[in-house]
Amino acid sequence: MTGSPPELPIVVLDALMPTAQRLVINRRGSTVWEVESHRGRHAVKLGYPIEATADWPAQPWTALAPAREGAVLQRLGLEEIAYGEWQAGTWNIQPWHEGPDLYRLWEPCRSKGSSIAPQTSVVLGCVEALAELHLKGWAHGDVQPAHFIIGPERTQLIDLALARGGHVPDEYDFPFRGCLVHYEAPEISRSVLATGEAEPTQEADVYALGASLLISATGWRAVEYPDDAPRPVQREAVANGKRRDVKAPGELGELIEAMLSHAPEDRPTIYEVRKALSQS
Ligand SMILES: Nc1ncnc2c1ncn2[C@@H]1O[C@H](COP(=O)(O)OP(=O)(O)OP(=O)(O)O)[C@@H](O)[C@H]1O
Numbered sequence: 001m002t003g004s005p006p007e008l009p010i011v012v013l014d015a016l017m018p019t020a021q022r023l024v025i026n027r028r029g030s031t032v033w034e035v036e037s038h039r040g041r042h043a044v045k046l047g048y049p050i051e052a053t054a055d056w057p058a059q060p061w062t063a064l065a066p067a068r069e070g071a072v073l074q075r076l077g078l079e080e081i082a083y084g085e086w087q088a089g090t091w092n093i094q095p096w097h098e099g100p101d102l103y104r105l106w107e108p109c110r111s112k113g114s115s116i117a118p119q120t121s122v123v124l125g126c127v128e129a130l131a132e133l134h135l136k137g138w139a140h141g142d143v144q145p146a147h148f149i150i151g152p153e154r155t156q157l158i159d160l161a162l163a164r165g166g167h168v169p170d171e172y173d174f175p176f177r178g179c180l181v182h183y184e185a186p187e188i189s190r191s192v193l194a195t196g197e198a199e200p201t202q203e204a205d206v207y208a209l210g211a212s213l214l215i216s217a218t219g220w221r222a223v224e225y226p227d228d229a230p231r232p233v234q235r236e237a238v239a240n241g242k243r244r245d246v247k248a249p250g251e252l253g254e255l256i257e258a259m260l261s262h263a264p265e266d267r268p269t270i271y272e273v274r275k276a277l278s279q280s
């Protein structure tokens, strides 16, 4: 399924009766729409399988991801969640969260010669969002700058398709095979290299938050590897802990260093991160 994005399935149209809709992203295996209706604004995610190509193996799990996320969001007690199946895969409906993501918000910090420092209040918003999830006993598994939406009232952590911590219906579940390598903790990379799979953990989420803050504030990845390195090579570098010599300014820099500790047990918990920030 390449080229034009899939249209909203009938079940979704029936559920929301859209008055307006806008395509947000259309990537291989996943399409997101922003939909307006008398029920308010919602994000609609559609998943379908990624076919095999010369460079990629087939990825059937992308078809299941929206239903899996829908089940997780309901499990977490969120309202206005619906999910189901359509002809090519699964879909979900969730509340739309307005605001820039962390990477976009901190663009001014990254511009050349900039003296704009990353705001502690923004960091705290991201930390709060992750702490809320951890407190419920879940690990996110795919923490990255694009998944923090900095709203006017609070920060939302989106994309819970890979989260672990409670029951997910068997028919929509699939193994965790790592995340974007820039944000992958060394133990996750090592496990994916060895077995093709890993277990998302709260410790790995803290590492991913550290890597997200670092790249958003400075433009640099936490670990050194060439931009065009194949994924296993990237994972080797992460597993070996080839940290880049780059720091965010001030006390935030120290805190990020601790979050990026090689051994999971050396990283602060998200509650310790919150405490350190509120005292600074
Ligand atoms: N609830 C939401 N509110 C606002 N924007 C959203 C919401 N859900 C998704 N988006 C937008 O759509 C983008 C993709 O969503 P999401 O990350 O959940 O999908 P994905 O298919 O898992 O993408 P990826 O493979 O990049 O992780 C987000 O980066 C964000 O811009």
Ligand SMILES: [Mg+2]
Binding pocket: 147, 159
């Ligand atoms: Mg995503």
